Amino acid sequence: VSTGAADAADATGSAGTGAIRPRTPSSDLTVAEAAALRRLGLAPVGFVMGSAVVQLVSGISGQMYSTWGGFQVPGAAQGYYRSFPCVHGYAMAANVSEHFGFNAENVVLESSVAYGYELAITRLQAEAQGLGAHGVVGVDVRFEYLVGAPGTATFLATGTAVVHPGTPPLPAAFATNASGQHFERLVAQGFIPSGLAVGVGVIYVQPNCAARGNFTAMGANAQLPEALAAARGRAREALASQAHRNGEGVVHTSWTDRRVVRYGESWNQMALAVGTAVRRFSEEHEPVLPRAVVPLRP
Amino acid sequence: MTSPTSGTQSRIEVALATLRQPYNPGDVPTFVSDLTVGELILLEEVGYRPIDIVWGAGSASFDPRFTNANTEGTMWGQAITSAIDHARAAIFEMVQRRHGAGVVAMRLEFEREPFNVVTCSLLGTAVRFDKSGGHRRAHPDTGQPFLTTLSARDFHLLVRAGFEPTAIVRGAAVVGFAARSVSQSLGLARDNVELEDQTKALYSAREQAMEALEREALTVQADGVVAVELQERPVNSMLTHAVEFIAVGTAVRRGPGSDDALAALRPELQLTLNDATNSAFQSS
Numbered sequence: 367v368s369t370g371a372a373d374a375a376d377a378t379g380s381a382g383t384g385a386i387r388p389r390t391p392s393s394d395l396t397v398a399e400a401a402a403l404r405r406l407g408l409a410p411v412g413f414v415m416g417s418a419v420v421q422l423v424s425g426i427s428g429q430m431y432s433t434w435g436g437f438q439v440p441g442a443a444q445g446y447y448r449s450f451p452c453v454h455g456y457a458m459a460a461n462v463s464e465h466f467g468f469n470a471e472n473v474v475l476e477s478s479v480a481y482g483y484e485l486a487i488t489r490l491q492a493e494a495q496g497l498g499a500h501g502v503v504g505v506d507v508r509f510e511y512l513v514g515a516p517g518t519a520t521f522l523a524t525g526t527a528v529v530h531p532g533t534p535p536l537p538a539a540f541a542t543n544a545s546g547q548h549f550e551r552l553v554a555q556g557f558i559p560s561g562l563a564v565g566v567g568v569i570y571v572q573p574n575c576a577a578r579g580n581f582t583a584m585g586a587n588a589q590l591p592e593a594l595a596a597a598r599g600r601a602r603e604a605l606a607s608q609a610h611r612n613g614e615g616v617v618h619t620s621w622t623d624r625r626v627v628r629y630g631e632s633w634n635q636m637a638l639a640v641g642t643a644v645r646r647f648s649e650e651h652e653p654v655l656p657r658a659v660v661p662l663r664p
Numbered sequence: 665m666t667s668p669t670s671g672t673q674s675r676i677e678v679a680l681a682t683l684r685q686p687y688n689p690g691d692v693p694t695f696v697s698d699l700t701v702g703e704l705i706l707l708e709e710v711g712y713r714p715i716d717i718v719w720g721a722g723s724a725s726f727d728p729r730f731t732n733a734n735t736e737g738t739m740w741g742q743a744i745t746s747a748i749d750h751a752r753a754a755i756f757e758m759v760q761r762r763h764g765a766g767v768v769a770m771r772l773e774f775e776r777e778p779f780n781v782v783t784c785s786l787l788g789t790a791v792r793f794d795k796s797g798g799h800r801r802a803h804p805d806t807g808q809p810f811l812t813t814l815s816a817r818d819f820h821l822l823v824r825a826g827f828e829p830t831a832i833v834r835g836a837a838v839v840g841f842a843a844r845s846v847s848q849s850l851g852l853a854r855d856n857v858e859l860e861d862q863t864k865a866l867y868s869a870r871e872q873a874m875e876a877l878e879r880e881a882l883t884v885q886a887d888g889v890v891a892v893e894l895q896e897r898p899v900n901s902m903l904t905h906a907v908e909f910i911a912v913g914t915a916v917r918r919g920p921g922s923d924d925a926l927a928a929l930r931p932e933l934q935l936t937l938n939d940a941t942n943s944a945f946q947s948s
Contacts, residue, residue: 558679579779591721615695
């Protein structure tokens with residue numbers, strides 16, 4: 367199999383751009399990644415990017431606080447909701463609002479973030495498809511507050527589109543956040559990436575007296591672990607269901623738990639998971655029992 | 665590397681041809697993991713396959729006002745211990761519900777909030793034993809899933825060396841000490857003296873935490889504890905003078921034939937021929 371820039375250009379031309387002319391592909395591959403892909407017979411077609419600037423909407427059932435700051439009890443909230451009443455039993459006391467706490471799934475922010483990721487990833491794959499590529503490797507997926515006012519986020523997916531010259535285009539370009547070397551190992555192990563999978567979970571946390579660490583309410587509290595578990599559960603669920611449509615499993619998941627601070631002492635407990643859905647095309651693979659070595663450093 | 669081929673097609677062609685067929689999810693459950701590709705391969709090499717991402721968290725608060733020289737901070741130590749225990753119990757239950765053999769690639773984090781709340785969170789990948797994929801050995805039938813704080817790389821090494829991980833073991837202790845004199849705390853003292861109280865407190869906290877860890881290792885009949893993470897934190901504020909010591913590790917048991925396994929793992933020395941990076945290309 368001959369590979370290289372010229373073949374890639376041929377493949378690009380035959381994929382419908384019309385004019386066939388030599389073209390030097392761009393990429394954000396390291397030298398080692400390029401070498402690993404070349405060993406597989408893949409050639410880079412170009413650096414591709416998908417992005418979207420999205421208005422982030424936050425709140426439970428759309429609106430959490432009424433016009434003048436009065437608090438709306440989110441009894442009709444979608445998804446997970448649980449209240450954590452005051453452990454002292456101050457049901458009617460004046461400071462009840464400081465003692466009362468709840469966890470509520472922020473379905474609106476979840477879908478905002480998931481939507482942003484989806485747009486960026488779909489656009490990345492469309493760009494690769496347009497170049498006649500079979501897939502994108504080394505995809506870096508992230509969101510930043512780069513452009514626009516607070517409350518907006520820029521979603522970015524960047525990577526290098528690759529082609530296997532001589533193979534007709536796929537119905538959809540695959541994408542993976544694995545590097546070129548990891549991609550080579552994945553194929554050697556009998557897996558092929560089918561696409562990226564994203565999971566987002568957001569739980570709005572209003573801590574009760576115990577979760578705030580009130581000196582008179584010591585010991586274990588249930589609210590913080592439950593918020594963390596619920597956010598992770600939602601992210602895992604979304605990740606698994608996306609992957610389930612595309613392959614046997616998810617690998618290479620970058621998992622982030624972060625708190626997005628909101629009003630006062632409350633926050634959005636967010637779990638973000640971006641991974642690669644994989645399909646097993648072969649159970650046969652060579653054993654790769656790694657040797658144990660001790661490098662002799664000067 | 666030579667790629668196995670099917671007929672005249674290269675491995676990558678077979679792989680791409682697979683993507684041409686629409687995927688039929690069927691009834692096969694999807695595995696979810698936060699393993700890198702390298703970690704996935706290391707696990708498959710010793711016969712384990714990922715099932716699911718699992719987690720556990722525990723949180724507790726304590727009153728630091730009661731921590732001084734006279735009352736060793738038992739409440740505080742117990743709060744930290746209970747946070748770890750809750751997290752450990754939660755992840756154990758999750759692995760059990762998924763019928764996992766154990767959990768690897770673990771992430772252990774302590775989050776501290778103002779007002780002395782400590783939250784311990786664990787996140788890892790539950791694995792099952794799969795004989796067809798394994799080249800090495802049979803999974804010991806202990807009847808209970810194992811918990812580890814190990815990375816997939818360390819787990820691979822441990823299994824190849826003939827050991828079996830059994831459980832996460834922990835110990836935590838907080839020991840208070842007397843406040844320094846006024847001149848000392850104002851920075852007016854000019855003598856080089858050891859603050860013996862504080863040194864003693866640190867030693868005492870270390871002893872208590874390690875003892876608790878060892879007691880736990882004994883109850884799971886471990887031969888030893890590996891990959892112990894230590895956290896030591898002095899707490900000096902107006903009313904609180906204490907030192908906190910946390911130890912969390914993985915209890916392991918020596919499996920049959922571990923001596924041979926260890927011998928087979930004897931590392932070979934490697935002289936790398938890499939040149940040092942040209943300093944002209946390094947940012948200062």
